[in-house]
Each structure stands twice: as C-alpha cells, then as structure tokens.
Amino acid sequence: MSSAHKNLSIFKTENLPDISWKKFVVIVAEWNDDITEPLAQGAIDTLVKYGAKESNVLKVYVPGSFELSYGSQVYAQKADIDAVIAIGCVIQGETKHNDYINHAVAGGLTEVSLKYNKPVIFGVLTPNTHQQALDRAGGIHGNKGDEAAITAIKMLGLA
Numbered sequence: 663m664s665s666a667h668k669n670l671s672i673f674k675t676e677n678l679p680d681i682s683w684k685k686f687v688v689i690v691a692e693w694n695d696d697i698t699e700p701l702a703q704g705a706i707d708t709l710v711k712y713g714a715k716e717s718n719v720l721k722v723y724v725p726g727s728f729e730l731s732y733g734s735q736v737y738a739q740k741a742d743i744d745a746v747i748a749i750g751c752v753i754q755g756e757t758k759h760n761d762y763i764n765h766a767v768a769g770g771l772t773e774v775s776l777k778y779n780k781p782v783i784f785g786v787l788t789p790n791t792h793q794q795a796l797d798r799a800g801g802i803h804g805n806k807g808d809e810a811a812i813t814a815i816k817m818l819g820l821a
C-alpha cells in the first residue's frame with residue numbers, strides 16, 4: 663500500500679510497551695531541513711505522547727542522509743541508548759545520486775540495527791518531488807516521523 667492510500671500518522675496504539683525509562687536518539691539529516699525538521703519534531707512529539715520523557719530523547723544532526731548510518735552507529739553502540747530513529751529526505755535529482763544514497767542508507771541502518779541488536783528506524787523519505795516530501799512531512803499523507811517513532815516504540819516491545 664503506498665503512502666497515498668495510508669495516513670502515516672494513523673496507527674494502532676494498543677499494547678504499547680512502557681517507554682518511560684527508555685532513551686532515544688533522533689538523528690536528523692540537515693539536507694532538505696524544511697522537510698527533516700517537521701519529520702524530526704513529529705518523531706519527538708510521538709515519543710513523548712506515548713510515554714517517553716523529553717529529557718530522554720536526544721536530537722543530533724548529520725550533514726546528509728548518507729551520514730545517517732554512521733551517525734546511527736555512534737549512538738547505537740552506546741549501552742544506555744535503547745533505540746535510534748534516523749530522519750532524512752532524499753529527493754530525486756537529475757542523476758542517479760539519490761538511488762545510491764537511498765540504497766546505502768537502507769542497508770547501512772539495517773546493518774547497525776542487527777550489529778547492536780536494537781531498533782534503528784528508517785525514517786527517510788525518498789520522494790520524486792519536493793511536493794511528495796511535503797505531503798509526507800505533516801501534509802495530506804501524515805508525518806513519516808510519527809510513523810518512525812511508533813515503529814521504534816513497538817520494536818522495543820518485541821524483546
């Protein structure tokens with residue numbers, strides 16, 4: 663189902679785990695910050711809404727989405743971090759650069775999650791156009807950051 667037929671900010675919230683003492687890191691790519699900032703805020707707001715202490719949600723920046731993998735690793739390896747949410751927006755340009763970034767980030771975040779045995783969430787938009795990004799960063803299709811945060815919470819309930 664594409665995001666066009668699913669609101670990214672509407673999800674089931676039954677049986678969520680207690681996250682009152684969990685520590686989160688939201689890693690934000692600075693590229694396309696008109697998109698990544700609302701995504702990051704959506705993620706932070708959702709974590710707090712469902713029980714995280716605001717003081718337990720750390721927000722850090724990396725230059726671009728390609729750096730999200732290494733940035734996630736820096737924090738995922740810390741024993742006191744329970745989950746990492748990677749936020750980015752890679753908009754298709756004239757070349758295949760976006761493809762290389764997107765594949766690298768998806769694979770890199772997966773590697774970090776498996777290596778450090780904790781949730782590392784792919785909160786990266788990969789739109790064809792800026793408007794598609796706006797639609798998914800608090801627009802008509804909701805906020806991908808909300809979805810990324812609830813995904814982190816649900817994954818912490820897995821263990």
Ligand SMILES: Nc1c(NC[C@H](O)[C@H](O)[C@H](O)CO)[nH]c(=O)[nH]c1=O
Pocket residue numbers: 691693694725726727728729750751752753754763
């Ligand atoms: N074009 C976008 C980029 N490009 C920058 C890369 O992510 C990376 O920082 C650079 O290649 C140096 O390693 N990043 C985005 O997040 N979004 C884009 O649309």
Ligand SMILES: CC(=O)[C@@H](O)COP(=O)(O)O
Pocket residue numbers: 752753754755756757758759760761763
């Ligand atoms: C995803 C990108 O890095 C992109 O903005 C670069 O644009 P282009 O492919 O036109 O160089």
